[in-house]
Amino acid sequence: MLKGAVIGVGSIGQNHARVFRELDSVELVGVADSSGPTAAKIGARFNVPHYSDYTKLIDELKPDVVSIAVPTSLHFDVGMEIIKRGIHLLMEKPITSTVEQAEELCDAAKKQGVLLAVGHIERFNPAVMELRRRLREGMAGKIYKIHAQRLSPYPPRIQDAGVVIDLASHDIDLMRYLMDEEIVRVYGEISQSINRDREDVFNGLMRFKGGTIGVLDVNWITPTKIRRLSVTGARGMFDCDLLGQQLFFYENEAAPSQWDTFSFLRGVTEGNVLGIRIQRHEPLAAELGDFVSAVRDGRQPTVTGRDGLETLRLALDFVRSGDSAAVVNEVSAAP
Numbered sequence: 123m124l125k126g127a128v129i130g131v132g133s134i135g136q137n138h139a140r141v142f143r144e145l146d147s148v149e150l151v152g153v154a155d156s157s158g159p160t161a162a163k164i165g166a167r168f169n170v171p172h173y174s175d176y177t178k179l180i181d182e183l184k185p186d187v188v189s190i191a192v193p194t195s196l197h198f199d200v201g202m203e204i205i206k207r208g209i210h211l212l213m214e215k216p217i218t219s220t221v222e223q224a225e226e227l228c229d230a231a232k233k234q235g236v237l238l239a240v241g242h243i244e245r246f247n248p249a250v251m252e253l254r255r256r257l258r259e260g261m262a263g264k265i266y267k268i269h270a271q272r273l274s275p276y277p278p279r280i281q282d283a284g285v286v287i288d289l290a291s292h293d294i295d296l297m298r299y300l301m302d303e304e305i306v307r308v309y310g311e312i313s314q315s316i317n318r319d320r321e322d323v324f325n326g327l328m329r330f331k332g333g334t335i336g337v338l339d340v341n342w343i344t345p346t347k348i349r350r351l352s353v354t355g356a357r358g359m360f361d362c363d364l365l366g367q368q369l370f371f372y373e374n375e376a377a378p379s380q381w382d383t384f385s386f387l388r389g390v391t392e393g394n395v396l397g398i399r400i401q402r403h404e405p406l407a408a409e410l411g412d413f414v415s416a417v418r419d420g421r422q423p424t425v426t427g428r429d430g431l432e433t434l435r436l437a438l439d440f441v442r443s444g445d446s447a448a449v450v451n452e453v454s455a456a457p
């Protein structure tokens with residue numbers, strides 16, 4: 123069985139520790155947090171050794187795999203230390219704070235022969251997994267538009283990232299994953315509405331090579347939590363509630379039931395609404411399970427370091443676009 127450890131056991135990291143504890147394929151051997159009381163509390167909860175210096179944990183416990191869930195501005199430094207020691211790592215999203223750091227991290231992991239996964243967790247949401255399967259089967263036909271909404275109150279513990287790289291990166295990654303296509307341009311509007319230090323409102327547009335338009339509506343100023351994704355195609359619209367893990371399909375009755383070379387779309391009319399049964403599971407358990415099995419089987423994880431890098435590049439291009447009021451032409455590769 124692989125030995126696993128978690129570095130940074132705050133809000134999300136303590137869940138990584140719990141999931142490592144619950145998975146059959148990995149044994150949680152220890153946790154580290156620079157806050158001594160936090161490390162002690164989580165160590166005691168899972169009955170494992172705890173450290174305030176993560177390098178000591180690595181040297182003494184020699185884990186095979188680690189999850190890194192320290193604040194974003196520390197991802198690069200901690201990640202490089204772990205890679206240097208030849209340990210496989212899952213880095214929480216966003217991969218790093220800058221594209222240059224992400225490139226260096228990916229290159230270092232490759233050079234050392236360690237696996238680098240990134241915690242873009244929505245790919246493991248069972249409603250997203252089902253949506254992706256059905257899009258691939260062609261249930262929506264040609265996709266015209268993909269629209270994500272991620273709205274919530276401001277989380278005071280996030281002190282080192284704006285809403286685009288912290289929150290919208292989830293949806294940027296999802297759009298790349300679902301469309302599996304090159305992105306050719308992006309345009310963003312950002313503003314600081316309530317938060318004094320960093321942007322807290324973001325609206326973005328992106329265009330895929332095949333013409334699909336992506337719309338992002340993300341903020342930290344909404345007094346309720348909304349996580350929604352819709353995909354509109356020739357045959358109808360998928361509506362996915364990411365929080366509730368629910369998926370519906372609204373049929374376009376005007377779409378021909380059989381497409382052949384002579385078929386064409388005559389218009390859009392309301393048809394049946396299908397509630398799609400979702401086999402629910404915890405996305406974090408699926409994410410860490412995928413990481414551990416990728417290490418065990420010597421394959422790439424579902425979200426690679428390069429995916430994290432491309433998503434960060436797009437997120438920062440959106441910020442650049444917002445700052446300069448200009449469209450950014452992209453050559454963002456497909457996943």
Ligand SMILES: NC(=O)c1ccc[n+]([C@@H]2O[C@H](COP(=O)([O-])OP(=O)(O)OC[C@H]3O[C@@H](n4cnc5c(N)ncnc54)[C@H](O)[C@@H]3O)[C@@H](O)[C@H]2O)c1
Pocket residue numbers: 129130131132133134135154155156157160174176191192193194196214215216241242243279288
């Ligand atoms: N995938 C997701 O859905 C998701 C959700 C929440 C957070 N995150 C990401 O996880 C990371 C952590 O976010 P959080 O909300 O858990 O923050 P947090 O502040 O609650 O936790 C971070 C922890 O890291 C510890 N820490 C700081 N410096 C350290 C160091 N040098 N060594 C060891 N520990 C150190 C802090 O004491 C704290 O306990 C961020 O990058 C965030 O973007 C991802």
